[in-house]
Amino acid sequence: MKLTIERAALLKALGHVQSAVERRNTIPILSNVLLSADRDRLTFSATDLDMEIIDETLAQVDQPGQITAPAHTLYEIVRKLPEGADVSLSFTGEDPRLTVAAGRSRFNLPVLPAGDFPVMSSEGLSGRIGVDVGDLIRLIDKTRFAISTEETRYYLNGLYLHTVVEGGSQKLRAVATDGHRLALAEMAAPEGSAGAPGVIVPRKTVSEARRLLEDAGETVDLQVSAQKVRFEFGGAALTSKVIDGNFPDYVRVIPRDNDRVMMVDNKLFAKAVDRVATISAEKSRSVRMAIEPGRIILTVRNMEAGQAVEELEVDYGGESFELSFNARYLLDVTDQIGGELAEFRFGGPNDPALVLDPTDPDVRYVLMPLRV
CATH class of the missing domain: 3.10.150.10 (DNA Polymerase III, subunit A, domain 2)
Known part of the structure; x- marks a missing residue:
């Protein structure tokens, strides 16, 4: 694999995906980001097995290929490189390390095989539901403060996203509660959301989705199933398992x-x-x-x-x-x-x-x- 990419584009994409990587990992491959170069694109993937973030950006690819490298180390290196620099990434079978070079700076990072990197399946997800970015930001911001942090009641550790019919109209509703307070926000249900299952989106996924929404366009595509939820923000995508549990009958309270x-x-x-x-x-x-x-x-x-x-x-x-x-x-x-x-x-x-x-x-x- 050999390519050249602008430092700003590389930093932005790495910033999107590296937060999915846990600082402490017992599985070495989960500390890495998967780099996939093909044609004029470099795709980044990071996962903690419960959530996966993928982003892609333009790059000058001289030799396509795949490899994984330490996510946080690579991000810190790129962050400290001079603004406007062109960064070259190269990996050959002769040297079992990824070479990162910009100007007079040169780094050699340990790698792990791309074939060992876990990929999260997106099977069973619903069709794409287009949601206005501003509306989704509002749903999250108005409710996420009430998500529980108490691990014993795990089914409260997320945002309950579901559709309801109220007053003759269908709404997309977000609800969070920790048993002491409850927050509810809703919007007119977007087209295609009827019949989609209600899902409890984990707290970490909610935070990462909110962060990615800052760089999204006007709409985000939402896909759900009983086991997973997926947000697509232009070139970036976040796929996550949902909390397997029953959200309480909040309407009663x-x-x-x-x-x-x-x-x-x-x-x-x-x-x-x-x-x-x-x-x-x-x-x-x-x-x-x-x-x-x-x-x-x-x-x-x-x-x-x-x-x-x-x-x-x-x-x-x-x-x-x-x-x-x-x-x-x-x-x-x-x-x-x-x-x-x-x-x-x-x-x-x-x-x-x-x-x-x-x-x-x-x-x-x-x-x-x-x-x-």
């Missing part, structure tokens, strides 16, 4: 009859919560909310650090009541509100609260109160 409605300036509320939470006990980060007609009083008591109280004006005219929430969870939700106002709908003191964004009717958040 979304309040329907919360009739105590409070409207509050979102930025002022978030800053007030952040201030009083400064002295909260790190474990619970509990903020007590006393809601009265026209105002809300935020209180944090810590036996060691003292007490903080702050009062805010709100639009509320119902009965007075109190309840507590985790400050971090409150701030995570207020971060997602795009308009000036946040709408809180409460039931009783121990009932989950529904949080809405008046400027975006297609998002909903549920917060479980703390029992203190």
Whole structure:
């Protein structure tokens, strides 16, 4: 294999794929990136056996071929080469190493045979579903903060992507929950998505897909099956196993009859919560909310650090009541509100609260109160 490629193109493609490679691997080949040169293209593949990222870029290929090289080392080398440099990659059977050269710099990297590199099958995937990149970014950004990191409930360690029929129209919906809060965002279902199975996309896959969307065009092609999901972003593609489990019946926990409605300036509320939470006990980060007609009083008591109280004006005219929430969870939700106002709908003191964004009717958040 012998080729020449622009440093910027090489760095971009390696940046796309190398994050799929785990830093610590017991299987040596999984630390490598597969380089496949053919005609005027260089294709890169990296995998951790659960997820595979492929990207390709233009290159001047003098001799086609395939080889694998250490992914992170190669990326760091290319990152530190001068901007605008032309990089040559060459591997011959005579020297069992990959030669990377640019200007006066020359590196020799150990290699492993391309035939040993595992390839993820894409059999059984549905037809391509074209999704607007902006819409998919919105679904991910509005929900991924609520993905659970608790490994015991593995079926919550991902984003539940599925279609639903609501109000006579079909929606593509993303839902995440960790049992303490729930985030839901939806959009009009793209053409071809009807009948596609609902899948739980793993947390790492969601993060990598979100990163690749930054360099995608206007649409991304989505393919799903009961076992896998695939995102195609122009020249790049991400294929991943999905979480094998049943996502809980989340609709049951979304309040329907919360009739105590409070409207509050979102930025002022978030800053007030952040201030009083400064002295909260790190474990619970509990903020007590006393809601009265026209105002809300935020209180944090810590036996060691003292007490903080702050009062805010709100639009509320119902009965007075109190309840507590985790400050971090409150701030995570207020971060997602795009308009000036946040709408809180409460039931009783121990009932989950529904949080809405008046400027975006297609998002909903549920917060479980703390029992203190």
